[in-house]
Amino acid sequence: MxxxxxxxxxxxxxxxxxxxxxxxxxxxxxxxxxxxxxxxxxxxxxxxxxxxxxxxxxxxxxxxxxxxxxxxxxxxxxxxxxxxxxxxxxxxxxxxxxxxxxxxxxxxxxxxxxxxxxxxxxxxxxxxxxxxxxxxxxxxxxxxxxxxxxxxxxxxxxxxxxxxxxVDPELYYPMGINRCWDLSYLGTYSPDRQPTLERLLIEPARRMPDRRFAVAGPQYPADVDWPENVERIEHLPPRDHAAFYSASRFTLNVTRGDMIAAGWSPSVRLFEAAACATPIISDRWEGIDSLLADGSEIVLADSTADVIAAIAGDGTAIGKAAQARALTAHTxxxxxxxxxxxxxxxxxxxxxxxxxx
Incomplete structure (x- = not known):
């Protein structure tokens, strides 16, 4: 064609x-x-x-x-x-x-x-x-x-x-580098995503001062109250995404309100993180478990406590299972x-x- x-x-x-x-x-x-x-x-x-x-x-x-x-x-x-x-x-x-x-x-x-x-x-x-x-x-x-x-x-x-x-598996794969952060998030600021980011990353960071977190993406307002253990990266070009995910013990997926309401709306970040074998913690919406299975290929979290429990454990097996699913269905x-x-x-x-x- x-x-x-x-x-x-x-x-x-x-x-x-x-x-x-x-x-x-x-x-x-x-x-x-x-x-x-x-x-x-x-x-x-x-x-x-x-x-x-x-x-x-x-x-x-x-x-x-x-x-x-x-x-x-x-x-x-x-x-x-x-x-x-x-x-x-x-x-x-x-x-x-x-x-x-x-x-x-x-x-x-x-x-x-x-x-x-x-x-x-x-x-x-x-x-x-x-x-x-x-x-x-x-x-x-x-x-x-x-x-x-x-x-x-x-x-x-x-x-x-x-x-x-x-996802392009030639660009997104585990890079074998040291894990710098316990939980990361990659995404441009959006007002309707911010409450979820507060609940599932910023509040866990406040309650776990000994853990390290990162948020990468532009356009966040100056008045966001970032805890000291949250590293801010203003813009992360695609060439650095795989390294960012590979340096994360877990990464967070946050979905816009309209997409939660509709369901069946996976972000490209979901598949990119999965291809890097980084275990994903995500908010919950209809259809997500048809793409990655809850508990075995992804962790679906509703509360701050859910996130704290997840990152206190080892997500290696979940990350590897998500990678296998991404490579067989979502490239x-x-x-x-x-x-x-x-x-x-x-x-x-x-x-x-x-x-x-």
């Missing part, structure tokens, strides 16, 4: 989980013999924080506005599939342009599905609107489970399919195969494409 992807960012991992998700998926998709053009909106906050400008697996190009995007009309029209990602600036206008222009399959890849649906429900059409959803041949969703039926039933998607995040190669299947299915069942052929 020859595909065009218009995503939030491939070039910069600063403050977003999209870049690492796209990098792993597209690298594996290219390994299956496909050609990829990634078009990224040139915005200043990513332009100053770029850590991937020459990917070996795809062509990366930038456009500064919708007028400049028109210059890629020929490539978009000729592609076998065009994928537009969530949070793309002026995403509704981009969708309308792609759906007018593309002769091949059109797809929306929602790496933020519960957030997207919550925005739609309150009339916030920042990057997607109800009107453009039926125009996408397939809606690829970060969230599985009942949400897929809702997207088809309530928004008229011809086909909603789960496409979870994944980028698995997702690339699923993506190929979904795009081919859309091409074969869509009446518009069949008529054009």
């Amino acid at each position: 020859n595909i065009v992807v218009l995503g939030l960012s491939l070039s910069s991992s600063w403050g977003n989980g999209h870049a690492t998700t796209f990098r792993a998926l597209l690298k594996a998709f290219a390994a299956r013999g496909h050609d990829i053009l990634f078009l990224e909106r040139d915005v200043p906050w990513y332009a100053s924080q770029r850590d991937c400008l020459d990917p070996a697996y795809c062509r990366l190009a930038f456009y500064k506005d919708l007028t400049e995007l028109e210059g890629w009309r020929t490539e978009i029209a000729a592609a076998d599939a065009v994928i537009v990602g969530s949070y793309v600036p002026e995403g509704v206008a981009v969708a309308e342009f792609v759906q007018r222009t593309a002769d091949g399959v059109t797809a929306f890849y929602d790496i933020d599905t519960p957030v997207t649906l919550a925005k739609l429900a309150r009339g916030d059409f920042e990057y997607l609107s109800p009107e453009v959803i039926p125009g996408y041949d397939v809606y690829l969703s970060f969230t599985g489970g009942p949400t897929l039926d809702r997207i088809e039933r309530d928004y008229g998607s011809p086909a909603a399919r789960a496409l979870y995040c994944s 980028a190669a698995h997702r690339a195969e699923e993506l190929e299947k979904h795009l081919l299915e859309a091409a074969s069942t869509n009446t518009r494409l069949a008529g054009a052929a």
Whole structure:
């Protein structure tokens, strides 16, 4: 296939989980013999924080506005599939342009599905609107489970399919380094995640002053009361993620409120930590135990006491079991195969494409 992807960012991992998700998926998709053009909106906050400008697996190009995007009309029209990602600036206008222009399959890849649906429900059409959803041949969703039926039933998607995040095992693996922290967390600040971080990391740190903790990620407010035994790392580029997890006896997964409500919404960090054989402590949501089994492949914690009990023990066996599960079900190669299947299915069942052929 020859595909065009218009995503939030491939070039910069600063403050977003999209870049690492796209990098792993597209690298594996290219390994299956496909050609990829990634078009990224040139915005200043990513332009100053770029850590991937020459990917070996795809062509990366930038456009500064919708007028400049028109210059890629020929490539978009000729592609076998065009994928537009969530949070793309002026995403509704981009969708309308792609759906007018593309002769091949059109797809929306929602790496933020519960957030997207919550925005739609309150009339916030920042990057997607109800009107453009039926125009996408397939809606690829970060969230599985009942949400897929809702997207088809309530928004008229011809086909909603789960496409979870994944991990590149060539980049995420146990590095055999000393464990610096008893519990770590990697994630950009989010107001709806902060109470859980307080309960499952900051309060355990207060109660266990002899233990060491770390929180890596940008945009935390200056007024957060960090205990002295919590090390703060403002930004951790993807090249350092595996070392961060490998240096952690346990790591914490914290989920945004909309994603907890929807369930079936694994973060890319979940699979990356698992691939490093780092035992994961996570908040609880519907569907998580279908991805990693509670008690044997992950520890699900509801309270500060649950976390304290977990990190007082040895999580080695849980970490190794999570790694085995990630490598057999959640790698980028698995997702690339699923993506190929979904795009081919859309091409074969869509009446518009069949008529054009």
